[in-house]
Amino acid sequence: xxxxxxxxxxxxxxxxxxxxxxxxxxxxxxxxxxxxxxxxxxxxxxxxxxxxxxxxxxxxxxxxxxxxxxxxxxxxxxxxxxxxxxxxxxxxxxxxxxxxxxxxxxxxxxxxxxxxxxxxxxxxxxxxxxxxxxxxxxxxxxxxxxxxxxxxxxxxxxxxxxxxxxxxxxxxxxxxxxxxxxxxxxxxxxxxxxxxxxxxxxxxxxxxxxxxxxxxxxxxxxxxxxxxxxxxxxxxxxxxxxxxxxxxxxxxxxxxxxxxxxxxxxxxxxxxxxxxxxxxxxxxxxxxxxxxxxxxxxxxxxxxxxxxxxxxxxxxxxxxxxxxxxxxxxxxxxxxxxxxxxxxxxxxxxxxxxxxxxxxxxxxxxxxxxxxxxxxxxxxxxxxxxxxxxxxxxxxxxxxxxxxxxxxxxxxxxxxxxxxxxxxxxxxxxxxxxxxxxxxxxxxxxxxxxxxxxxxxxxxxxxxx
Numbered sequence: 001x002x003x004x005x006x007x008x009x010x011x012x013x014x015x016x017x018x019x020x021x022x023x024x025x026x027x028x029x030x031x032x033x034x035x036x037x038x039x040x041x042x043x044x045x046x047x048x049x050x051x052x053x054x055x056x057x058x059x060x061x062x063x064x065x066x067x068x069x070x071x072x073x074x075x076x077x078x079x080x081x082x083x084x085x086x087x088x089x090x091x092x093x094x095x096x097x098x099x100x101x102x103x104x105x106x107x108x109x110x111x112x113x114x115x116x117x118x119x120x121x122x123x124x125x126x127x128x129x130x131x132x133x134x135x136x137x138x139x140x141x142x143x144x145x146x147x148x149x150x151x152x153x154x155x156x157x158x159x160x161x162x163x164x165x166x167x168x169x170x171x172x173x174x175x176x177x178x179x180x181x182x183x184x185x186x187x188x189x190x191x192x193x194x195x196x197x198x199x200x201x202x203x204x205x206x207x208x209x210x211x212x213x214x215x216x217x218x219x220x221x222x223x224x225x226x227x228x229x230x231x232x233x234x235x236x237x238x239x240x241x242x243x244x245x246x247x248x249x250x251x252x253x254x255x256x257x258x259x260x261x262x263x264x265x266x267x268x269x270x271x272x273x274x275x276x277x278x279x280x281x282x283x284x285x286x287x288x289x290x291x292x293x294x295x296x297x298x299x300x301x302x303x304x305x306x307x308x309x310x311x312x313x314x315x316x317x318x319x320x321x322x323x324x325x326x327x328x329x330x331x332x333x334x335x336x337x338x339x340x341x342x343x344x345x346x347x348x349x350x351x352x353x354x355x356x357x358x359x360x361x362x363x364x365x366x367x368x369x370x371x372x373x374x375x376x377x378x379x380x381x382x383x384x385x386x387x388x389x390x391x392x393x394x395x396x397x398x399x400x401x402x403x404x405x406x407x408x409x410x411x412x413x414x415x416x417x418x419x420x421x422x423x424x425x426x427x428x429x430x431x432x433x434x435x436x437x438x439x440x441x442x443x444x445x446x447x448x449x450x451x452x453x454x455x456x457x458x459x460x461x462x463x464x465x
Contacts, residue, residue, distance in 0.1 A: 011077045019047075020058045021073065027066025028058070029073050039076040042101045065090070068097040075106045086113055095128055099137075107132070107140055115147055116367060122152050123160050129169070130162035145172040154192055154216075158199035158206070163251070166196060170258035186263040187219045193259065194277060197251035198244065205244045208237065212273060217339070219265055245276055253279070262289035305345060305446065305460045308334040310370075321448065322455040323353065330374035330449035332361050333458070338443045340420040344461040345446055349385070352409035353454030357382040357390075360417065360424055360440070361447040374449035381437040382449055383413065383426050389436045404433040414461070417444060 017030035036043035045051065046059065061069060070085045071094040086094060091114055098106040111128065114121050129144045148156070148169055161169075191213050198205040256278065264286075269275055275283060306318035309331060315321065321331050337343050347358045357375055359382030361368075374380035375390030383389050389403040407413060407428050414427035422440040426433055448456040 011074060018057075021066075021069055022058050022060040023064055023066030023069050024062050025065045025067075029066060029070055031073060035077060040101055040103070063100065064093060064097045068093040071110075072097050072101055072103065072106065075103065075109065081106065081109045081113060083117070086110065088118055091118070091124060092127055092131075096131065099132065104137060104140065107137070108143065111140070111144060111147075121367070122148060122155050123157055126156045126160040126165060130160065130165040133162070133164050133168060141168060142172060145169055154188060158196045161196065163200070166193070167255060167258075170255060174258055186260050187265070187268060188216045189259045190256070190261065190264065191216060193252050193255045194248065197248050200251060201244055201247055204240070205248070208240045208244070209248070214268070214271070219268055241273060241276065248277060249279070252277070256282070261286045266290055304333065304335045305458050306334050307331050307458065319459070320350065320455065320457045322351070323450045323452045325371070325451050327371075328355075328373040328449055328451050329371050330357075330361070330380070330447055331370065332363070332445035332447040336362070336443040336445045337417060337419060343417045343419070345415055346459040346461060347413045347415065347448060348457040348459065349407065349409050349411045349413070349455075350457050351453050351455035352385070353451045355450075356385040356407075356454055356456075357449035358413045358415065358426070358456075359383055359447055359449075360415070360444045362441040362444055374447060380447070380449070381424060381440065382447070383436060391437060403436055404428050404431070415446065419444070
């Protein structure tokens with residue numbers, strides 16, 4: 001038995017208990033002064049000072065329920081948090097309670113619980129970030145920002161993000177080199193920031209701008225061959241725009257500094273209302289940059305294929321991923337592809353490992369586990385060096401779908417992603433094979449799944465069909 005296990009046995013046990021902790025719901029927790037004093041500076045100050053709690057047999061906390069306090073007590077006794085006490089319904093209160101008791105590591109444990117167990121994790125993380133930025137816990141804030149990327153940002157309800165939290169997310173992404181050109185980070189981000197500002201003003205403002213601003217799907221399709229017609233001068237209620245425009249511009253002025261406006265389709269800026277929401281000097285600069293970038297579109301697009309790795313890792317080359325794991329892990333690019341485009345890229349096997357997998361993934365709405373084999377998950381579609389394709393394989397023998405042939409070190413695997421048809425196919429060293437996967441999600445990332453000493457290079461291909 002470990003010390004942690006032994007202490008768990010006396011957790012909330014009235015035997016030898018010499019103090020009770022009471023929540024605002026009337027619930028009481030049996031505890032031991034010695035353990036509380038040894039494990040918490042806050043309790044130490046309460047129980048070994050002239051404070052009234054030092055002489056009381058029951059310490060009452062009007063700020064928290066007994067359920068939230070129980071999470072703190074469990075951590076103080078065992079150094080862990082479990083589903084026995086940490087329930088989805090009290091996550092935010094438990095984190096506030098941990099903050100009150102200055103238990104930073106417990107806050108990390110709670111956020112990890114949210115990441116692994118909560119379906120609506122992005123909204124909860126956003127709410128937590130808005131809270132903790134009131135303190136000086138920047139390491140914890142950065143950890144949350146690692147989990148909230150620019151793609152998942154759009155799944156967060158506006159009311160869950162404070163102005164400070166939204167700007168912190170954007171500045172963090174920029175500092176980490178993540179807020180760069182992508183197929184979805186321009187207009188999507190502009191629209192989100194604008195609607196967030198509208199929601200801060202009133203429900204009427206949000207409804208108006210939400211109905212008038214074109215959808216991200218409409219704007220993305222402006223770049224496809226199957227272009228949807230979009231009237232850039234749709235009539236709108238001028239009185240409402242005049243009423244809210246100035247406040248919208250004020251709220252978004254600093255936030256739009258983090259948006260790559262120049263990568264937004266030029267037709268978007270022919271929209272009278274959209275032009276009105278951007279400072280005229282900024283808009284002139286956007287037009288100038290769009291003219292300069294017109295000849296280097298493919299160079300910009302290439303950056304969307306950089307690998308996204310864990311924060312503690314740095315790649316010498318952002319297009320080359322070398323696994324350092326003795327077991328399978330997987331890595332994706334920083335941004336997804338969507339819309340109706342046809343995208344192709346090569347994965348070059350620079351160094352082979354026991355089993356090397358190439359394909360695509362989608363982490364939108366999933367509790368992803370990057371320290372695993374991608375082919376076993378519902379969010380992974382991959383082709384292996386053994387010549388089999390796999391998707392969401394849970395059985396003991398997943399290698400039943402033979403596809404193409406085996407590949408080896410120095411092989412070049414071409415991935416062909418047709419977002420209009422939502423299909424994926426592969427070519428191995430120039431030999432093309434039929435469609436491997438159908439009915440893909442509307443956002444897909446290039447991905448590889450490998451282990452040490454495997455090394456994968458990604459090379460985007462343009463202008464090929």
